[in-house]
Amino acid sequence: MPNNNMVSRVENERFLVLERVYDMPRDQLFQLFKEPEHLKRWWSTDGWxxxxxxxxxxxxxxxxxxxxxxxxxxxxxxxESWNKTIYKEIIEPEIIVYNDYFSDKEGNINDSMPSPEVTMEFIDLGSQTKLISRSEFDSAESLQAVLDMGLLEGITQTWDSLDALVKSFK
Known part of the structure; x- marks a missing residue:
């Protein structure tokens, strides 16, 4: 039975690192990040x-x-909360690197909000996958600002929704 509790830590004041093990092979878990019909089922917080x-x-x-x-x-x-992700690198099924932005409905980036570069790493554990998210912010203040806005609680709920979707495939 996997340990599905998310582990989080701040490194070097500017990096938020999150880790969680999912009970799904890496290739399959990666698919849940690349197809809109899957993302719509898990990428949001409770009530959203x-x-x-x-x-x-x-x-x-x-x-x-x-x-x-x-x-x-x-x-x-x-x-409504609009967001824009611009993908920098994709190595299927191992890594997704992107810049994450707050935006408006037209896709215009809100430069006044923090915009981390995020690296998602999918570690193959056989029938399970360890997901590691590493978000790099431009400053310790930017990281603290999103933590104060509830980022950690939101990601925890989102990753819980991903876990529920993973279990629904069993």
Whole structure:
């Protein structure tokens, strides 16, 4: 039985490192990151959905998406959060490197918000995969700003949703 608890740590004040083991072979887990129909099923926090998920999964390609709060019990009900990912490097099924941005509906990047470079590494453990996310921020202050906005809680919920999707394939 895998240990599905996410491990997180800050390294050198500017790097957020997250690790978690998923009970799915690497090739299959990687697929859940490259196809919009899968991303729409797990990439969001509790009470939020992805009504827009435009994905061009290739180096230089863009993933532009909207997370929308659909839970009437949340203070943010109806709120939309637009994001833009620009892929820098993809080595299937091992690594995805991208820049992550806050954006608007048209895809214009919000330069006032932190925009880390993220490296996702998929480590082959046979029938399981260790996922390691390493986000590099331009400063310790930028990292702290997103942590203060609830980034760690949001990623934990998102990775829990990924785990639930993985288990649904069993």
């Amino acid at each position: 959905e992805l009504p827009v998920c435009n994905l061009d999964f290739r180096p230089g390609g863009v993933w532009h998406y909207c997370m929308k709060c659909v839970d009437k019990n949340q203070e943010e009900y109806g709120m």
